Amino acid sequence: MVEDDVPLRQFMAERLLSLGVDVIETGDGLTVLGLIQEHNPDCVILDIMLPGKSGMQILEELRASDKKTPVVILTTLSGEGGLKLEATKHNAIFLNKANTALEVVIDTVLRRLYEKDDRS
Numbered sequence: 760m761v762e763d764d765v766p767l768r769q770f771m772a773e774r775l776l777s778l779g780v781d782v783i784e785t786g787d788g789l790t791v792l793g794l795i796q797e798h799n800p801d802c803v804i805l806d807i808m809l810p811g812k813s814g815m816q817i818l819e820e821l822r823a824s825d826k827k828t829p830v831v832i833l834t835t836l837s838g839e840g841g842l843k844l845e846a847t848k849h850n851a852i853f854l855n856k857a858n859t860a861l862e863v864v865i866d867t868v869l870r871r872l873y874e875k876d877d878r879s
Contacts, residue, residue: 760784760804761791761814762833767856771804774865780872788812792820800828802871804864805851807834807842815845822849829871833864 760775762768763786772782783798785791788809795803803821807814818830830851836842837855846853852871854864 762806802829804831818849
């Protein structure tokens with residue numbers, strides 16, 4: 760989970776942990792790719808506006824070497840300006856924090872995890 764809003768990140772991590780999902784957290788855009796390589800996560804929740812490197816930069820770099828890991832973009836930014844299209848182009852789900860209930864985010868992540876298990 761890559762989110763620089765610490766209370767939101769902790770809340771979501773606790774919710775996922777309560778559902779039996781192991782969670783690795785960071786709020787720093789510079790450390791994400793190293794954590795992904797080290798831990799090989801089943802799904803990545805990725806904010807767009809991060810210190811060090813934007814979520815879209817991270818997504819592009821991730822997709823250069825990993826086309827399969829599910830990614831859920833979770834941001835306060837709207838999909839205007841091509842962000843939603845760019846996320847879709849890189850096989851990521853785009854969710855707006857302001858318009859999406861937390862349970863929908865959790866359900867989306869769980870579906871992506873189960874879809875990955877079905878493809879294995």
